[in-house]
């Protein structure tokens with residue numbers, strides 16, 4: 001009987017005794033041995049053992065002669081397997097579609113590092129075709145020098161995801177991330193590589209850097225334009241020498257070293273300091289200016305360094321921070337540095353070397369982060385020779401020197417400066433003064449011992465005092481009473497010594513002319529208010545000037 005049953009090969013036959021023990025299985029039934037335990041349990045649960053179940057193939061059971069016969073129909077199982085295969089195929093197609101449409105290169109290898117799939121983007125990025133790679137072990141590609149290193153092999157070795165920069169012999173550089181894929185038992189079965197084109201990324205990065213550079217340039221130019229349009233900020237530089245000074249100042253603003261600005265009084269040293277600070281990375285922190293020549297020697301030390309409580313009579317009980325501390329993270333401008341007394345020069349040198357200060361009467365060093373810019377109209381090298389200035393301090397301060405020449409040595413700046421100051425006055429007072437050519441020549445021929453400050457002063461005064469919109473040389477002579485020599489200069493140039501000997505200081509002449517005008521107006525008009533209106537100045541300004549020139553109504 002068993003022999004007979006064994007020959008049945010289209011249906012599974014399983015024979016059990018009433019206790020559920022297996023007595024016989026044919027070859028088809030054996031394929032389902034994995035499910036036997038569940039099948040037998042289900043069959044035994046039916047009192048008459050008669051049932052039709054699906055486990056996973058369809059089964060029918062009935063009892064016969066104290067035995068239970070279980071018939072297993074494999075047809076349904078085949079249908080199910082076919083369906084599963086189809087859906088797996090669909091899934092694989094979809095997955096391939098996703099992989100192949102990716103812009104990133106994707107390469108899949110098996111657990112030994114043999115490439116089993118690569119998408120078209122990988123070839124586009126690297127120049128390596130599927131023909132070159134599929135079926136090849138990455139070890140071989142590495143040994144042949146096609147790639148300099150393999151992320152897959154590294155991931156297999158380290159048993160974790162890795163990212164490397166890989167160079168390919170086609171000239172590409174790529175960023176490869178290799179991720180191991182594991183089965184249900186945790187074994188690595190595949191490695192998926194994601195490949196990105198660094199050559200392209202590098203180009204993009206370079207483009208971004210270029211754009212950032214352009215952005216900064218535009219920003220700087222805008223700042224400069226803003227400054228040019230702001231009369232308080234605009235620095236006029238028309239002569240070649242001043243263009244160099246301006247260029248140097250802008251470059252120096254990007255470096256954090258010491259700067260020594262040298263030049264006679266009124267040439268614009270302080271303006272350069274403002275400019276350097278405004279363009280430096282310290283611009284959002286304080287710029288503190290101190291004129292070393294204007295503060296009594298006894299006070300200068302405590303002003304600069306501060307003092308601890310009770311360090312001298314009259315000092316604040318709590319002590320006080322000095323200007324170095326106040327300027328922390330910013331810039332400190334030491335004007336007239338040549339006037340700094342020798343003992344303080346030693347202390348200043350320490351600040352420059354150690355970047356810390358000690359308050360007067362204190363012992364605790366306080367760190368300070370400051371940039372020091374110094375200026376002087378004196379010849380410091382001469383002062384060093386005569387022992388009035390320390391040589392070591394000179395070299396510390398003078399890391400980058402900026403020299404601003406006198407106005408007479410850069411006459412190309414005179415006319416632009418005149419227009420600059422004139423525009424400012426015209427704008428401020430709603431007037432429209434201009435200078436005639438002969439007046440402008442007179443300005444050019446003058447030596448301007450007080451430099452730009454003197455020029456500014458004269459332009460503003462004459463423009464305000466003149467009653468005519470156009471100020472010619474006669475008006476200038478009339479207004480200032482100093483122009484005999486200038487006129488002489490224009491029409492018949494004289495030697496400089498002759499001019500010098502005849503000329504009174506311009507400021508004195510201006511003052512006496514201003515006093516004369518005020519006196520005339522005061523005598524002519526019945527009240528100070530009316531005189532002030534006629535002169536187009538505030539009543540309070542007129543009163544102040546009357547006091548200055550000792551004029552009474």
Ligand SMILES: Nc1ncnc2c1ncn2[C@@H]1O[C@H](COP(=O)(O)OP(=O)(O)OP(=O)(O)O)[C@@H](O)[C@H]1O
Pocket residue numbers: 234235236237263264265266267268269270271272335377420452453456
């Ligand atoms: N190139 C310039 N463009 C516009 N204004 C200027 C220029 N140079 C100087 N000035 C003006 O001249 C005046 C004097 O300039 P500044 O105070 O900077 O000179 P300084 O050399 O520091 O003088 P001092 O040595 O007496 O302190 C200021 O009102 C300033 O605005």
